[in-house]
Every structure is written in C-alpha cells, then in structure tokens.
Amino acid sequence: xxxxxxxxxxxxxxxxxxxxxxxxxxxxxxxxxxxxxxxxxxxxxxxxxxxxxxxxxxxxxxxxxxxxxxxxxxxxxxxxxxxxxxxxxxxxxxxxxxxxxxxxxxxxxxxxxxxxxxxxxxxxxxxxxxxxxxxxxxxxxxxxxxxxxxxxxxxxxxxxxxxx
Numbered sequence: 182x183x184x185x186x187x188x189x190x191x192x193x194x195x196x197x198x199x200x201x202x203x204x205x206x207x208x209x210x211x212x213x214x215x216x217x218x219x220x221x222x223x224x225x226x227x228x229x230x231x232x233x234x235x236x237x238x239x240x241x242x243x244x245x246x247x248x249x250x251x252x253x254x255x256x257x258x259x260x261x262x263x264x265x266x267x268x269x270x271x272x273x274x275x276x277x278x279x280x281x282x283x284x285x286x287x288x289x290x291x292x293x294x295x296x297x298x299x300x301x302x303x304x305x306x307x308x309x310x311x312x313x314x315x316x317x318x319x320x321x322x323x324x325x326x327x328x329x330x331x332x333x334x335x336x337x338x339x340x341x342x343x344x345x
Contacts, residue, residue, distance in 0.1 A: 217293075
C-alpha cells in the first residue's frame with residue numbers, strides 16, 4: 182500500500198512523448214536559428230540515429246558564416262526566403278544511418294514538424310513505416326498525401342502549425 186504522505190510521483194511519458202521530448206533536445210544542436218528542428222529515428226523503442234538542422238560535415242554553419250538565403254515563390258505566389266546552407270533534421274538522420282550502415286526498414290521517425298516534400302520522399306525510400314511529428318508544417322499537404330499512398334502512418338501530436 183502506498184504512503185499517502187509521500188510526494189506524488191510524476192507519470193512516465195508514453196513512448197511517443199518520450200521520443201518527441203528527445204527531438205527537442207536533439208534540435209537544440211541545430212546550427213541555423215531559422216529552424217531548430219530535430220529528428221530521432223527509432224525501432225523497437227531503441228534509438229537508431231538522430232539528426233538536426235545543420236550543414237554537411239566540413240561546411241560552414243549559419244551560426245559561423247551567416248545564412249545563405251534563397252527566394253522561393255510558393256504556390257499562392259507569395260515569396261519567402263529559405264536558408265539553403267543547411268539540410269533538414271530528417272535528412273541528416275537518414276544520412277547518418279546510411280553512413281553507419283543502419284537499416285531504417287520498419288522504423289519510426291520522430292520530428293519537430295511534419296516533414297517537407299523532399300524529406301517525405303527520403304523517408305518513404307528509406308523504409309520508415311511510421312512518422313510522429315510534434316506539430317503541423319504549413320506546406321504539409323503533399324507529405325500527408327504521399328504518406329497515405331505509401332502506407333506510412335502519420336501521427337501529429339499538436340494540430341498547431343509550427344512557426345520558424
């Protein structure tokens with residue numbers, strides 16, 4: 182029987198919350214302050230690899246050399262600037278797995294927001310079967326459709342669009 186005078190013990194997070202919390206910590210290593218995103222790829226509740234927004238190894242980072250901005254015209258004809266010095270957290274994690282010979286088939290990918298279209302293509306090709314995102318991506322419609330077509334389960338923890 183538990184002691185009624187003992188302090189309340191915090192509930193353990195479920196696995197998705199646990200790995201999403203780790204995504205935030207991994208993202209704190211990001212080297213582009215325009216998008217401090219992180220990614221953790223897991224199979225059987227074991228971390229296979231991680232990634233964060235950053236330049237490829239040996240290249241200068243935004244926090245050292247500044248942003249490398251490119252203007253992009255969106256479907257609604259709005260013009261936005263994107264930093265192209267770095268690669269996305271999901272891309273870095275998948276590249277890390279490839280570099281060290283880690284099979285991603287049947288894994289779950291945890292990320293800051295729904296992946297962009299390019300990341301979604303890589304995730305599908307790598308054999309990831311489940312994606313858990315902390316929030317929505319403003320241009321995530323293509324990703325949602327591709328994941329549905331590929332049979333990849335997409336779980337979004339918060340319906341809010343992540344701003345960056």
